[in-house]
Structure formats: structure tokens, C-alpha cells
Amino acid sequence: xxxxxxxxxHLITATGxxxxxxxxxxxxxxxxxxxxxxxxxxxxxxxxxYNGEERAKGNILERFSAQQFPDLHSELNLSSLELGDSxxxxxxxxxxxxxxxxxxxxxxxxxxxVL
Amino acid sequence: xxxxxxLDSHVSVSEGTPVLLRCNYSSSYSPSLFWYVxxxxxxxxxxxxxxxxxxxxxxxxGFEAEFKKSETSFHLTKPSAHMSDAxxxxxxxxxxxxxxxxxxxxxxxxxxxx
Numbered sequence: 235x236x237x238x239x240x241x242x243x244h245l246i247t248a249t250g251x252x253x254x255x256x257x258x259x260x261x262x263x264x265x266x267x268x269x270x271x272x273x274x275x276x277x278x279x280x281x282x283x284y285n286g287e288e289r290a291k292g293n294i295l296e297r298f299s300a301q302q303f304p305d306l307h308s309e310l311n312l313s314s315l316e317l318g319d320s321x322x323x324x325x326x327x328x329x330x331x332x333x334x335x336x337x338x339x340x341x342x343x344x345x346x347x348v349l
Numbered sequence: 350x351x352x353x354x355x356l357d358s359h360v361s362v363s364e365g366t367p368v369l370l371r372c373n374y375s376s377s378y379s380p381s382l383f384w385y386v387x388x389x390x391x392x393x394x395x396x397x398x399x400x401x402x403x404x405x406x407x408x409x410x411g412f413e414a415e416f417k418k419s420e421t422s423f424h425l426t427k428p429s430a431h432m433s434d435a436x437x438x439x440x441x442x443x444x445x446x447x448x449x450x451x452x453x454x455x456x457x458x459x460x461x462x463x
Contacts, residue, residue: 236392267451277439277453290449324392336381336443338451340392 237261238327238341246347252313255344259306259327265289266308267328267338268300272321283308312346320348351376353442355454363462368427370457372440375421382423383441384414387456393439399423410434435461 237260247253259266268280270293279292283302294300297315302308312319322345326338356371374380382399397408404416410433414425423440440454 236394238392269453276455279450279452282449284449292450326393337383337395337398338393340385340394342392 236339236341238325238339240323240325240341240344242344243342244345244347246349247315248349249315249317251315251348252311253315253346255310255312255323255325255346257308257310257325257327257341259308259325260329260339263327263329263339264306265328265330265336266302266306267326268294268308268310269324269326270321271324271343272318275321277324280310315348317348320346322346351378351380351442351444351450351452353440353452353454355438355440355457357457358455359458359460361460361462362430364432365429368425368430368434368459370425370438370440370459372423372425372454373421374423374440374442376442376444378444381443382414382416383443383451384408384412384423384425385439385441387437387439389436396425396438430459430461432461432463435459 239258241256264285267282271277280294281300282290286302300310322343324343325341328336352375354373384396385393387393397406399416406414412427438457443451
């Protein structure tokens with residue numbers, strides 16, 4: 235158990251809908267990263283937040299948005315869902331940025347199925 | 350720019366034989382390098398990380414990786430494969446100075462034959 239929690243574990247929804255995925259980082263970790271894992275795209279970095287501020291954006295669609303709240307939990311919002319958004323969404327946390335190699339601790343993921 | 354290339358999408362070994370999973374990286378900055386393992390329907394777990402203190406890095410479950418700057422490689426090895434090693438392995442690079450973004454390889458699926 236990494237200490238990172240993600241809810242829900244599974245989510246089934248229809249095209250055009252909007253969903254929110256939630257991530258709670260390990261106690262004391264300030265950084266939260268979001269990833270999308272699909273069979274055709276592999277593991278893709280989406281976005282990184284550090285202590286409430288956005289630090290880096292990866293291959294995140296405009297239909298997707300995220301935020302990190304004062305209590306450091308993060309939410310990933312996916313809207314106007316398409317079939318191709320079906321994937322496993324991972325959240326990872328780390329204690330800091332910079333200052334050498336930073337280990338990420340991954341949550342168990344949320345499996346999103348868009349029908 | 351940073352990127353990672355995992356040279357083999359699938360590797361198959363017999364139980365008890367050595368494992369070699371290959372990874373080459375490209376980085377404009379001083380890189381941080383990692384290997385993660387993902388078992389079926391599970392999250393990712395860190396196997397080891399390169400910290401620049403030593404080029405040979407020891408990780409969990411008997412895995413090791415050697416950082417070779419001249420070859421821009423960070424190959425993962427294990428002397429003797431166990432059935433429980435069957436999983437997906439990811440090589441990862443990030444900028445050691447910022448850690449803002451992590452770049453994952455496409456993964457290597459390891460099969461261990463009894």
C-alpha cells in the first residue's frame with residue numbers, strides 16, 4: 235500500500251458525460267501527478283500540481299482539467315467524454331520538487347469505461 | 350527534451366535464468382532515472398532509482414540497474430528470475446533539478462516460463 239488513495243476504483247459512464255476522479259496523496263506529500271494509461275497510448279503524463287499550483291502540463295486534453303485543494307487532495311475532471319477516454323487513470327504523489335531524484339508513489343488507479 | 354526508449358516490448362525468460370530489460374534515455378538535463386513495476390490490475394511500484402551516488406543501483410526483489418552515461422542507458426537486470434517477477438516494467442526519466450514532469454517508456458512485459 236503506497237498511501238495514495240484514489241476514488242472511485244471503477245467508473246462506467248456514457249459518452250458526453252462528465253466525471254470527477256479524486257486523489258488523496260500520501261500524508262505530507264505536496265506534489266500530485268495525474269497519468270492516463272491506455273492500451274494504445276501507454277502511460278501518459280497529464281498534469282502536475284505542487285502545493286496547489288500547477289507545475290507542468292503534459293498531454294492533457296482541453297476537455298480535461300484538474301486542481302489541487304488546500305488540503306492537498308486533487309481532482310481530475312473529465313468532460314464531454316468520448317469512447318477513447320476509456321482508460322486507467324493514475325494519481326501519484328511525491329514529497330517535493332527539485333533537489334535530486336524524486337520518487338513517485340502511485341495510487342491503485344481509477345478504471346474509467348465510457349460506453 | 351527528455352525521452353525514454355525501452356528496446357523490447359516483450360521479454361520471455363525461464364525461471365532461474367537472468368533477466369535483462371533494456372532502457373535508453375535522452376535528456377537535456379541531469380537526469381533522474383527510475384524503474385517501476387506494474388503487476389496485473391495493480392498500481393506502479395518503484396523498483397529502484399538512480400541518485401548519482403553510484404552507477405550501479407540496487408533495488409527491491411534482487412533487481413539492479415547500471416547507469417552508463419556514455420551509452421545513455423539504464424538497463425535493468427536480475428540474476429535469477431522468479432515466477433513472481435512476471436509483470437510490466439517501466440523505465441522513467443525526469444529532470445533531477447525540477448521533478449516537474451516524468452517521462453515513461455512504453456513498457457516491457459516480462460514473462461517467466463516455469
